Amino acid sequence: MxxxxxxxxxxxxxxxxxxxxxxxxxxxxxxxxxxxxxxxxxxxxxxxxxxxxxxxxxxxxxxxxxxxxxxxxxxxxxxxxxxxxxxxxxxxxxxxxxxxxxxxxxxxxxxxxxxxxxxxxxxxxxxxxSLHGGVDELIGLLDRTRDLLRREDPDPDEALKALRTCRHGLMVFALDLQRQVATATPAELVLTQRRHDHTDFDGQVIQLNELVTRAFSGRMVLEDAAAALLEAAQIYRQELLAAVRKVLEQGGSSLNLDVLSSGEYLHLARTAGLNRLGHFGELLIADAPLPWWDGQAVVDTAASYTPARAEKGRPVPPTPRPGTPSDPFSALEDADVVERKRRRILMDDLIDDSEGADVTATLEERGWPGAARLLVDILDCHADPALPYWVDIAVPVRVDSTASVTYLHQVTVRQDLPTGEGENAG
Missing domain, CATH: 1.10.10 (Arc Repressor Mutant, subunit A)
Structure with missing residues (x-):
């Protein structure tokens, strides 16, 4: 609707x-x-x-x-x-x-x-x-039945048929109301109640019973049909009241202001006393006005709720062990001197007081990964400008599937002599 x-x-x-x-x-x-x-x-x-x-x-x-x-x-x-x-x-x-x-x-x-x-x-x-969903047809049926019973000599068969048809119509509307009470929302029930509000089925059914009693007194079939019509009207009235109760209960608890129309609210405001109007006011919820906040107040409030963070300082330096130099770079220099000395001794052992030596066999004897560590030491000596050694690695590759080092180049280590020393030696 x-x-x-x-x-x-x-x-x-x-x-x-x-x-x-x-x-x-x-x-x-x-x-x-x-x-x-x-x-x-x-x-x-x-x-x-x-x-x-x-x-x-x-x-x-x-x-x-x-x-x-x-x-x-x-x-x-x-x-x-x-x-x-x-x-x-x-x-x-x-x-x-x-x-x-x-x-x-x-x-x-x-x-x-x-x-x-x-x-x-x-x-x-x-x-x-479009307006009342068929309620007017039932009203017209009751009117025609009442006109039939008001005749001077009404036909009992037509009267019985009309009374039963009226009862059937009332029961159909009563059952439809019963379904809507069980399934419809309060707003839908309000619209249904308004469509039925213009009816006076109770009064019309009572008039029909009086007319039946006057026209067909003592005829049990017609009197039973009139009583059944009155019972159907009572069932219809009960379902209509059940719809109103559901609207009042659920509409009031949910504070749904669509339960009544604006005209009904206006009529209530004009005619109801203060006690009844105050009862509705107790159930209303009103929002309080928002407090005034300026920008600085918002910043200050946010800052007051910000958790304080402890400032991190520089870590305490570790306590030096006895004999440990205070300067870490000096320790690195000392370690570098020791390592260079170790490599010089290694190279002197390989060359054995000569100008150069082929260390391919030595690499093959040491196997893997000893050959890799020895080759790294030799290459470090070649790259260290402070050491007078250089390395020559031949291009051809020796492949021996039975050896511990399968792939091996010929590696020659030589010692650089000071200028003129080679000529004197020669």
Whole structure:
């Protein structure tokens, strides 16, 4: 149902149209006894309004011989009632096929049409279904039954059938209310209660019982039917009260102000006492005004909640062990002197007081990884400018799968003699 509520100036409640989906469902149910397939109802409920405009056009503009299709297109189109031309053409074709509009003269190729009264009844029924969902039909049924019983000599068979039909209608609405109480939300129940609020089923059923007693006193079948109708009205009334209780309980606990319309709230404000109005005020929640904060206050507050961090100082130097030099670089220099001395002794052993020596066999004898460590020491001596040694590694590779060092180059170590020493030695 539309969520539109009354403005504060409205004195009485208005009944809004049902939601489009609910209108479509009601119309499908309404046409189900006559339907040939499921898609008999239009998919857009707004299209149904065009039928009401057709009724208005015929009432205001029709001549004695009806209206032509061109006149209908003009009166309903953009320059008339505002419908798009394509929609008017499509709907007129359907209304003619469905005998809502029929030719003025039942001859072929007639272009003047009049409206069938049954179509008017359908348009009025569709409007009633849009407002109250079928409740008005039950009211009309009760009215017709009351008129039947008021006759001077009512037919007992017709009266019994009408009483049972009224009971069936009340039970259908009572069962529908029972389902909605179990499954619907408070807002949906409020809309349902408003659709039923204009009914006086209890009073009408009581009148029917009095009429049955007056017209058919002593006929147990009719009196039982009237009593069953009264029982159905009581069941209907109980379910309607259950819907109201659920609305009050859940709507009040959730502080849902959509439970009542704006007009009802206005009426309550004008007529209720302070005690009742104060009761509603106790359940309302109001937000306190926000405190004023300037930028500096925000910075100061954030700083006051920032955890203090301990400043990290330089680590305490370790206590030197006895005999350890105070300067670490001097220890590195001493270690370098010792390492250079070790390498000089190694190279002197390899050369054995000669100018050079082939150490390939020595590498092969030491195996792996001893050969790798010896080769690294030899290369370090070659790269150290403070040591008078150099290395010559031949390009060809010796491959011996049975040796401990499978791949091996010929490595020659030589000693650089001071300038002129070689000539004197020669």
């Amino acid at each position: 539309s969520g539109t509520q009354l403005s504060w100036d409205d004195a009485e409640d208005e009944v809004a149209l049902l939601a489009p989906t609910e209108r479509m469902t009601n119309w499908r149910a309404f046409l189900a006894p006559l339907a040939a397939n499921r898609e008999v109802v239009v998919k857009d409920p707004e299209m149904v309004k065009l039928a009401a405009d057709v009724v208005a056009v015929f009432a205001e503009h029709a001549a004695l011989s009806g209206l032509t299709r061109a006149q209908l297109r003009e009166l309903l189109g953009p320059s008339g009632r505002g419908w798009p031309e394509a929609v008017v053409e499509s709907r007129l074709g359907l209304l003619i096929d469905m005998s809502f509009l029929e030719p003025y003269v039942l001859k072929a190729h007639q272009d003047r049409y009049v409206m069938r009264p049954a179509g008017l009844a359908g348009a009025i029924a569709a409007e009633r279904l």
